[in-house]
Amino acid sequence: MLDYAALNALAAVVREGSFERAARALNVTPSAVSQRVKLLEERIGGTLLVRGQPCVATEAGLQLCRHVERVGMLEHELRDALPALGMGGEAHERVTVRVAVNADSLATWFMAAAAAFAVQEEAALLDLSVDDQDHTAERLRSGAVLAAVTALAEPVAGCNSEALGTMHYVAAASPEFVERHFDKGVGARTLASAPSLVFDRKDRLQARWVRRVCHRNVETPRHWIPSPNAFVEAACAGMGWGMHPASMVADAIREGTLVELVPGSTLPVPLYWQQARAAPQLLRRLGTAVRAAATSGPHALA
Secondary structure: OOOHHHHHHHHHHHHHOOHHHHHHHHOOOHHHHHHHHHHHHHHHOOOOEEOOOOOEEOHHHHHHHHHHHHHHHHHHHHHHHOHHHHHHHOOOOOEEEEEEEOHHHHHOOHHHHHHHHHHHOOOEEEEEEEOOOOOHHHHHHHOOOOEEEEOOOOOOOOEEEEEEEEEEEEEEEOHHHHHHHOOOOOOHHHHOOOOEEEOOOOOOHHHHHHHHHHOOOOOOOEEEOOOHHHHHHHHHOOOOEEEEEHHHHHHHHHHOOOEEOOOOOOEEEEEEEEEEOOOOHHHHHHHHHHHHHHOOOOOOOO
């Protein structure tokens, strides 16, 4: 039998990032956490943690963390079905569900799903990690998360992939910026000199839109702004042009605070929900909330 006290200690260190914070979360001493992880590593015969700031799980450590999280979800379901069992007095322990989501979804429609799930499942906590929609599937593949909103249609091994809809992006800037930089039209030459807004080093939306409009790659000057809300503020302030979720800037475009660089040239990005095929009911209920939020509300996907 696996030592679940040791597994929980390992998972807590990975989740909290340090032995001290894990000890506080488990209400034990740091030395007790360290001893449990050490005994688990001796039994496994390998390193499960890379000690540092923060502590990071090795591949074997991730597999064990994924296992203990799923066991926690199954025990959660068993407590619901058979409350008389009591599960050793742990009825009030909460299960953490780790999910990867792209920043634009988190800033628009996804929080409705997270809130609906959290209200319904008070014994569950969400641990949301943000990554580019083209890279969230990597976190699912590595075992760092149990589900993901991703642009990858092909299922990750052992997972189902379900279409959520399409997020449409518009290239927009302030009227003053457009007048200053694109008075001669939007093309390769003007785009090569006009500052653009880019979320982070993984963000390829701007480059994809430029390639569609100009039929070739064009290098543009870039401001790096890793916040969807600050991204819109920067565009409204005239710092540069950027690719914005259409639903997020609809009011700004309607009011004239922002204008499209090339009207009608939206960039569609299909999004998918991926989770394990043999997912516990708790994770399936999260999937239900995600599908509902993606198809309703002011920021619903098309």
